[in-house]
Amino acid sequence: VALRLRVDTEICIGSGTCELLVPDVFKVGEEGFVIVVGAAGKLTEAEVSRLVAECPSGALQLDERA
C-alpha cells in the first residue's frame, strides 16, 4: 500500500522543514504556513517517511486511511 501524506495547515507552524527537504513540492507562504506547490503524488515512500519524521508540528501526517 502506497504511503499517503496529509497536510494539516491548521497546526502548521511554518518551520519550513518540508520546504528545505522537498522545495519543488512545498513552500511556506506569506501567511506562515505550508502550501503545496508541486506534485506531492510523486514523492517516494522514503521522502514521505522523512517528511513526517522531521515535520516538527506534526502538520505533515501519514494518512492512515491509505
Next chain:
Amino acid sequence: VISTPSVGGNTVTFTRLRDVRAALGNAHLVHRLGLDAVESGSIVEGSMIDLEGVAHRDRRRVLNRFFRIDRLALYEHELMPEIVERTLDQIGPGEADLVELAGVVAMELAALTAGIDVDPDSLEQKRDLVRLERAFNKDVGGEDSREDVRSTRAAVRAALEEFRARYFESSRRRREAALNNAADVDDVLTTLLQHRGQFQLADDQLVRETALFIVAGAHTTSQTLTYVIHHVLEWIEAHPGAREELVGDAGLLQAFVHEAIRLRPINVLMKRRAVADTEVNGTPIAAGTIVVLDTVAANRDAAEFGPDAANFNPFRALPASVPTYGASFGGGIHACIGRVQAVGVLAHDDEPADHELRGLLTVVARALLRRNVRSDPARSPSMDPTTIRARWLAYPVLID
C-alpha cells in the same frame, strides 16, 4: 518556572521513542503544566514557550521565518564562518573553557537573530551577554533545578533588568527609528515591535522574549557543542587520523553532531499535561495526567537505534522515519525553533545535496578541530550540580 505537582501521583512516563514522539504530537497534551505553572514575571511568561493553541501558533508563524531555508543558508554560508573565526581569534590560543567558549561563539549569532545589538569586535560584550544568559537560563530550566527556585528568582530578575538597561533599550530605540524610516532591519525584536498590537505585547514582554532567544541561541549551543567535542575527541583518540578526516568531510562531522545530540539530549525530561482524555499508542491518558517523556531513554531505545543504542556510533544506519537526533529537539508545536540552524539537515544517500545545511554546531566544531582542540590534561571537566539536566559546568581544553 514552578511545576504544578502531579496530584495523587497521576503521572504517566514514556520511555520508547515512538511513544515520546506520539505524545509530543498529541494536541491534548499541552506544554503548560497548570494555570500557575509560570510565575508572573518569569522570563518564560507570555513567551512562545508559555503560549498554547492559536496564540502560540500565530506567534510562532511570525517568528519562524528567521529559521527558514533562505535565512539559514545566508547565515551558514556568509555569516557563521566569519563570526566563528572572528570570535575564536578574539579568544586566542591556549587554555579555554569549552562551555564558555561555545557560548561566546554562539552569542553574536543569537543576538543578531534576537535583535540585540552587540559590537562584533567586543569579546567583553559577548562574554557579558553569556553571563546574563546563564542567569536567565535558571528561569528557563527552573523546573529541573536542584536549587530552591525562589532563591534564584532575584538573581534572574536582576539579570533581566541589567539586560534591559545595557542592551535592550538601545536596541529597541534603533529598531523603532529604523521602522519609522522604513530602514532594512529584520530580526525578532523588530518583528515583535511590528506585531506588538496584534500580540498585545507590553514592554516587559518584549524584554523577556528577546532574552529568551538569547538563551535559546547561546545556552543550548554551548552545552551541545561541549558534548559534541567530548565525543569527537574520544573518537579521535581511538581512531588515529579521524581528526583530519572530520575536518575534510563536513557531512561526516555533521553525522557525529547528530549522534552526540541523540546520546546526550540537554533536556533529559519533557513534561506535558493532558487537557482531555486521550491515548498514546494505546495507553489511555486521563485528563489532568502529567505525562513525563524520558528523552534519554527514548534516544537509547534499542527498538529504534539498535542493540548498541547506548553507545556513540555516528555510522549507525537508520530508516528515514527515525530522526538521527532522536527526540532531543522535542516535537509537536513546541519543537525547538532553532533545530535546523543548530544541526542542519543530514543529506541521505539517495537525496541531492544541492540545498544541504550543516548547521552552526558543525561549523563551530570544524573550526575548533582545525585549531587542534584537545582536552587539557591538567584540568578535568565538571558537571553542573544544580540541575537534573546533564549540563556541563566547565570543560577545559587547549586550542592552537
